Amino acid sequence: MKIEYQTQRLSMRFFMLMLFLFVLQIIFGMIVGLQQVDPNLLVGKLNFNVARTEHINLGLLWILTGFIGTILFVGPALSRRELAHPWLIHVLFYALIAAVLWNVYAQGLAMKGVAGWWGGQAWFQEGLEYIEGGRIFDIVALIGFGILGFVLLRTFPSMKEWNEIHWGLAIGVVALAVVWLFGxxxxxxxxxxxxxxWFVVHYWVEGVWEVIHISLIGFLLVKMFDADVKSVGYAVFWGVILVWLSGLIGNAHHYFWIGTPEFWQFWGSLFSAFEPLPLIFCFWHIYLDAHQNNKPLKNAPAFYFMVGSVVLEQVGAGILGFTMTFALTNVWSHGTWITPAHGHLALFGTFGMLVIGAAYYAVPLLRGATDFDQRLGKLAFWLLFLGISGMALAFAWGGTVQMYVYRTLGLEWFGGDVFPALDAYKIFVPLFGFVTAIGCGVLVYDLVTIGRIGGRKQPEIVNRRKAQPTRGWSRPFSGFEAGIWLVLMWIFGFVITFGILSFNLSQVRIEGNPTVPYTMAAIGYPGLLLVTALFVWRFLASLESRIENTESK
Amino acid sequence: MSCPDGSCFEPQKRIRALIMLGLMMLVFIMLSAFSFVSQHKQVTPDQVSFDKHQATDGKRVFQAYNCMGCHTVVGNGAYFAPDLTKEYANAGPAWITAFLGAAATWPTEGAVKSMLLMPHIAADSGVKTIEEYYAKYPGAKERVERRGGKPTYMPNLLFNGDEIPQLVAFMKYTSAMDTEGWPPEVKVKDLDKRIALAQGGHSAPLRSGSKPAAADASTAGAATAGGDIAERGKTISASLGCVACHAPGTTKLVGPGWGKLHGAQVKLADGSTVTADDAYLIESILKPNEKIVEGFPPSVMPPYEAIVSPDDAKAIVEYIKTLN
Incomplete structure (x- = not known):
């Protein structure tokens, strides 16, 4: 496939900026991880709260940058014409860089307690988790969303010609700006x-980003597998509707203990129990759509990351989110490390992997590298996948201990008994963070050099195995088998859920015996992550063997 | 699967789904409206104050320092440091004020006592003696006994002006909030048992520093009365928590450093200059608001005359002399 529209090339700079911001985010992440182990690290120079804020903000910003890149790449192809007003995209690019630099600097002002209060608003930074940016940053960001929406809508054909993917993306980019207003x-x-x-945080992630995610996955499936547009459109519509039907009131799971009335516990527990449904639905569809024909998989890394995105969405957002979404489990897990276990897998897994996958799809095409060495991309995938899973496991186990020592026993944190109780788990955060960082390094090296350095090509070895019959681990994947894997994941998900629920037992709560929740966490979390890793391996193996066999014909 | 023959009424289904979505939005809006109208009793920050400081101002300070970037409040934040929602109810205004003034060190009993000397703090806590304070705010007792005088993991943030009492006002507000039973009530009652369980179920409780780390100033003094008087001053100043605000060198923490202080010329806020001799230093300990050094706000340090005898103050001055 060739690049048909020259304005698609504008996406390249956003993908490169995304990689740069990803590296920055990982650096701050490593600092935060090491500060968990030694809280005195860099104290007074870069306090934990600032480093963590940079880590979170850069995480959101590189994913958004990747979204912009992907939308710019996809927009002309969807509309069959050049992007409207490309000069605005140049403005957007430099505004984005300026906003990021300003925000990285402004967050540091928190160490001196400078928020920039003026007219009742905090203009430099406002110290609210996830939306720490001050009004200056917020307004620049709002203008940026406006530009993106304007350009995309002006590029699209007339509404009569829209299919579900157009609708999904259009609603996504408009809602991106609308929801932002609440912050x-x-x-x-x-x-x-x-x-x-939580309007901003929940509705962004579970409402808007999810819609963009579903639409982009749908479009990339159409492009990569020649999947049927109607079938993908069906999946996009019902995926989006299910996300909203469950997520709209599902937001109530953030309103359990913040000072809102008790009735939210009922609504939040009920509706957020349905939140995994659209994720299961999407998961199922990527299976179906990817298997619709035997088209060879030309770009393995792109598909690796897309599978990673859909699977980790299922596991990180769907299952780990489910375990702590009920008032009776959330009362224990709220405000503990259980949350970042879910957060890391869900946010990086779902959205980070999607935009990396999109970059892997677009960058070789933009550089005209038809036959690039895909091994580094696959390596990067596995390193990132295992690194983030390991971090999630460290947070989850540490969080289980924390629920017991901090909530059940009511002991205190620093200098108290919670901090030393977490010692064994803290060390694994920077350790797996390091694995993730290496994966990030490989990824960046590969994406920056693809099609540039002396034409690294696919090694011949891929084609040499073609005569092998496909059986065992790489035999074709059936729907039945996919169902079994899914059920296995959910079984471990329920083990985790009941483990958290068991903190309510009098045996734990009154006698202080943690055996039941500890055992269930010891089985549940590694079980879930192991099944997930095996499933991804199995799924990809079956696709790889399909490439080999298709090519051998 | 995707309605290939078109017989599954896909458009009607879609419209129904959208109507359903509209209904749910209505439900959500109604629940939200009901949550924040006046019938629902929930404390608001404009109803809460500490001394002359408003919780509304405290919230701005709380955000300006990005406290949520380490701590949590109503359980939201960074899970790196304790949840602050019920901190006021647990540790009380005297302990929090003592802590925030020099957060890198856990307040000693002397430091909490000296905060109780401030009339507005005593009035707000509603108690007179440290024993009553401990009974009302059990968190303060546990912390003083187990960790008083030891280093913490929180950096000194060098709050300025009224920021500390404003933060106390904010925490008073969050403590008064009805958070629907969160954090859950602790039902394992005995502290020693809880500590033993946290340390992996050791039968013998390994309570670190179960002997009060902050021995009362006068007892500490009596124990070493025959010894070196400067050494006694050092012990007293440590137990009172002086060193949390006064560095042994010339660094400015909350208060001026003690290094090279004795005999130096000190410029006061009123423009005059005095020599930091014995009499001046003793007065600055017992009645610190008589003479304010230039560059330091007044009424930050409480008057110590109620808990420090002139002899003890002299011992502290002897210790300061050794830092020259």
Whole structure:
């Protein structure tokens, strides 16, 4: 496939900027991870709160940068014409760099307690988790979303010609800006502030990003596998609707303990129990759509990351989210390391892997590298996948100990008993962070050099194995087998859920015996992550063997 | 699967799904409206103050220092440091004030006592003696006994102006909030048992520093009365928590450093200059607000005359002399 529209090339700079920001985020992540082990590290120079804020903000920003790149790449192809107003995209690019640099600097002001209060608003930084940016950053970001939406809608054909992917992307980019508005005002009541903060955080991730995610996955499936547009459109529509039907009131799972009335516990527990449904649905569809024909898989890394995205969405967002979404489990897991276990897998897994996959799809095409060495990309995938899974496991086990020592026993944190109790798990955060960092390094090297350095080509070895019959681990994948894997994941998910629920037992709560929750966490989390890794391996092996066999014909 | 023959009424289904979505949005809006209208009793920050400081101002300070970047409040934040929602109810205003003034060190009993000397803090805590304080705010007792005087993991943030009492006001507000039973009540009652369980179920409780680390100033003094008087001053200043705000060198922490202080010329806020001799230093310990050094706000250090005898103050001055 060739690049048909020259404005698609504008996406390249966003993908490269995305990689740069990813590296920065990982650097801050390593610092934060090491500070978990030694809280005195860099104290007074780069306090934990600042380093963590940079880590979170850069995480959101590189994913957004990747979204922009992907949308710019996809937009002209979807519309069958050049992007409208490409000069605006140049503006967007430099505004993005300026906004990122400003925000990285401004977050450091928190060490001196400077928020830039003026007219009742914090203009430099506002110290609210996930939306720490001050009004200056917020307004620049809003203008950026406006530009993106404007350009995309002006590029699209007339509405009559839209299919579900057009609708998904259009609603996604418009909602990106609309939801952002709820974070633009200072609220003095803590309960009301948290209420609106989750509008931005929850509805962005579970409403808007998810919609963009589904649409982009759909489009890439059409492009990579010649999947049927109607079938993908069906999946996109029902995926989006299910996300909203469950996620709209599902947001109530953030309103359990923030000072809002008790009835939210009922609504939040009920509706967020349905939140995994669209994820299961998408998971199932990527299986179906990827297996619709025997088209050889030309670009393995792109597909690796897309599978990673859909599977980790299922496991990180779907299952780990499910385990702590009920008032009776959340009362224990709320405000503990259980949350970052879910957060890392869900955010990086779902959205990070998607935009990396999109970059792997677009960058070789943009550079005209038809036959590039795919081994580094696959290596990067496995390193990132295992690194992030390991971090999730460290957080999850540490979080289980934390629920017991901090909540059940009511002991104190620093200098108290929670901090030393977590010692054994803390060390694994930077350790697996390091694995992730290596994966990031490989990824960046590969994406920067693809099609540039002396034409690294696919090694011949891939084709030499072609005569092998496909059986055993790489035999063709059936729907039945996919179902079995899914059920296995959910069985471990339920073990984890009941493990957290067991903190309510009088045996744990009154006698202080943690055997039941500890055992279930010891089985549940590694079981879930192991099944997930095996499933990804199995799925990819079956696809790889399909490439070999298709080529041998 | 994807309705190949078109017989599955796909468009009707889609419209129904959208109507359903609209209904759910209505439900959500109604629940939200009901949550924040006046019938629902929930404390608001404009109703809470500490001394003359408003919780609304405290919330701005809380955000400006990005406290949520390490701590959690109502369970949201960074899980790196303790949840602060019920901190006021647990440790009380005297302990929090003592802590925030020099967060890198756990307040000693002397430091908490000296905060109770401040009339507005005593009035807000509603108690007079440290024993009553401990009974009302059990968290303060546990912390002083187990960790008083030891280093913490929180950096000194060098709050300025009224930021500390404003933060206390904010924490008073969050403590008063109804968070629907979160964090869950601790039902394992005995502290020694809880500590033993946390340390892996050791039968013998390994309570670190179960002997009060902050021995009372006068007892500490009596124990070493025959010894070196400067050494006694060092012990007293450590137990009172002086060193949390006053560095042994010339660094400015919350207060001026003690290094090279004795005999130096000190410029005061009123423009005059005095020599930091014995009499001046003793007065600055017992009645610190009589003479304020230039560049330091008044009323930050409490008057110590109620808990430090002139002899003890003299011992501290002897210790300061050794730092020249």
């Amino acid at each position: 633009l005002f200072y609220v003095s009541r803590l309960d009301l502030q948290e209420y609106f903060r």
